[in-house]
Amino acid sequence: MSALSYVTPTASSPWGTYLAQIEAVEPYLGGLARWVETLRRPKRCLIVDVPIELDDGRVAHFEGYRVQHNLSRGPGKGGLRYHPDVNLEEVMALAGWMTIKNAAVNLPFGGAKGGVRVDPKALSIKELERLTRRYTSEIGIVIGPGRDIPAPDVNTNAQVMAWMMDTYSANVGATATGVVTGKPVPLGGSLGRVKATGRGVFIVGREAARLLGIEVRGARVALQGFGNVGSAAAETFCAAGAKIVAVQDHGGTVFRGDGLDVAALTAHVAHTGTVAGFAGGEALGVDEFWSTPCEFLVPAALEGQLHAQRATQVHARIVLEAANGPTTPDADRILAERGVTVIPDVIANAGGVTVSYFEWVQDFSSFFWTEDEINDRLDRILTGAFRHVWEMHEQLRLPLRTAAFVVACTRVLQARVDRGLYP
Numbered sequence: 080m081s082a083l084s085y086v087t088p089t090a091s092s093p094w095g096t097y098l099a100q101i102e103a104v105e106p107y108l109g110g111l112a113r114w115v116e117t118l119r120r121p122k123r124c125l126i127v128d129v130p131i132e133l134d135d136g137r138v139a140h141f142e143g144y145r146v147q148h149n150l151s152r153g154p155g156k157g158g159l160r161y162h163p164d165v166n167l168e169e170v171m172a173l174a175g176w177m178t179i180k181n182a183a184v185n186l187p188f189g190g191a192k193g194g195v196r197v198d199p200k201a202l203s204i205k206e207l208e209r210l211t212r213r214y215t216s217e218i219g220i221v222i223g224p225g226r227d228i229p230a231p232d233v234n235t236n237a238q239v240m241a242w243m244m245d246t247y248s249a250n251v252g253a254t255a256t257g258v259v260t261g262k263p264v265p266l267g268g269s270l271g272r273v274k275a276t277g278r279g280v281f282i283v284g285r286e287a288a289r290l291l292g293i294e295v296r297g298a299r300v301a302l303q304g305f306g307n308v309g310s311a312a313a314e315t316f317c318a319a320g321a322k323i324v325a326v327q328d329h330g331g332t333v334f335r336g337d338g339l340d341v342a343a344l345t346a347h348v349a350h351t352g353t354v355a356g357f358a359g360g361e362a363l364g365v366d367e368f369w370s371t372p373c374e375f376l377v378p379a380a381l382e383g384q385l386h387a388q389r390a391t392q393v394h395a396r397i398v399l400e401a402a403n404g405p406t407t408p409d410a411d412r413i414l415a416e417r418g419v420t421v422i423p424d425v426i427a428n429a430g431g432v433t434v435s436y437f438e439w440v441q442d443f444s445s446f447f448w449t450e451d452e453i454n455d456r457l458d459r460i461l462t463g464a465f466r467h468v469w470e471m472h473e474q475l476r477l478p479l480r481t482a483a484f485v486v487a488c489t490r491v492l493q494a495r496v497d498r499g500l501y502p
């Protein structure tokens with residue numbers, strides 16, 4: 080048997096999910112469908128070896144990736160993930176979703192993503208810094224403020240972005256704040272960036288609820304993932320009068336029917352690293368979480384968490400995808416049959432990249448906006464983008480995910496046509 084091409088997905092991989100979503104949109108692309116193969120092939124995949132010296136003197140090697148899926152509409156943009164399960168297919172899928180997301184919101188970026196196959200919790204802070212700097216240096220040949228701009232994702236944060244900015248700047252011989260977004264505010268970061276993805280999840284959820292006639296005040300929210308995105312989404316939903324009834328993370332699940340105290344839960348997680356053991360709620364089993372009766376079920380952890388078997392148990396009105404690729408294609412079909420509205424990741428979690436775009440613009444002009452300006456602009460852009468997707472969903476009678484893909488793929492492929500094929 081001949082070896083498989085790298086673009087052929089392995090069983091239940093996120094890349095397979097992404098390709099199934101492209102297949103679903105193809106019939107709605109009209110004449111642009113001629114170019115759809117572009118979306119099934121990442122433009123460029125860089126795989127690098129990242130050797131570092133550990134604190135005990137041993138040398139360890141890690142796999143690093145940077146995938147630029149499509150650059151037709153502008154420089155690459157997408158996060159950097161540190162996780163022991165990172166592989167090429169996952170990074171290709173995440174980069175593909177960035178292409179779709181940036182186009183769905185009409186940001187002037189292509190799609191990219193990076194990852195290092197590492198458990199960052201097993202490294203000291205100095206080892207993590209060496210890993211980040213060596214990885215940045217290795218991918219330095221493809222990133223840059225006008226080429227490809229990384230940002231935080233799972234297990235990376237403002238400190239990691241500061242090390243990346245410093246390393247890239249040292250290598251090019253000039254401070255280049257615009258090479259990454261999600262930096263600390265004193266280093267050219269933007270106010271509002273840390274909570275932007277979670278805030279955006281709320282904004283899109285609020286708009287969907289309005290169109291579906293659901294009241295946000297008093298609504299029940301069940302959240303999987305209580306990291307950067309999940310905790311900020313919880314905070315914003317609470318501020319609007321919703322109740323966070325269940326939270327699950329890698330360590331366990333907590334439930335409280337009349338609403339968890341989010342500030343106390345945040346303090347508990349800061350102290351212990353997990354929601355497990357929180358005294359202000361009762362513990363639930365891993366699978367019990369998915370059947371929590373709620374208005375909003377918000378997956379905010381990793382890909383593939385909402386699979387077919389879990390979809391049959393869901394008791395929610397809306398699945399609001401804060402994570403990238405949390406719902407498998409089978410689960411999508413089951414949720415649609417059961418009348419659950421799924422708000423796709425490519426619009427629901429676009430708040431982070433939208434404020435990253437603001438950060439990049441502010442870095443270019445060295446002129447910084449207030450947090451109110453950031454939040455107002457974020458609200459306007461996301462609300463407008465979501466309404467456009469909703470109109471497409473009603474006009475073509477398509478699921479919201481396919482409608483978002485129609486909007487986005489049309490923009491990407493039209494840019495491809497307008498630019499023309501070289502040579």
Ligand SMILES: NC(=O)c1ccc[n+]([C@@H]2O[C@H](COP(=O)([O-])OP(=O)(O)OC[C@H]3O[C@@H](n4cnc5c(N)ncnc54)[C@H](O)[C@@H]3O)[C@@H](O)[C@H]2O)c1
Nearest residue numbers: 232233234276304305306307308328329379380402403431
């Ligand atoms: N950070 C951003 O700005 C951003 C932007 C857009 C999308 N996203 C997506 O949002 C998701 C979360 O990202 P983040 O930045 O909040 O990451 P994070 O590392 O801050 O948090 C991840 C959370 O997921 C939980 N988790 C991990 N494995 C789990 C499991 N098997 N079961 C239950 N919970 C589990 C962790 O305990 C943690 O609470 C990812 O899909 C990411 O790609 C992030």
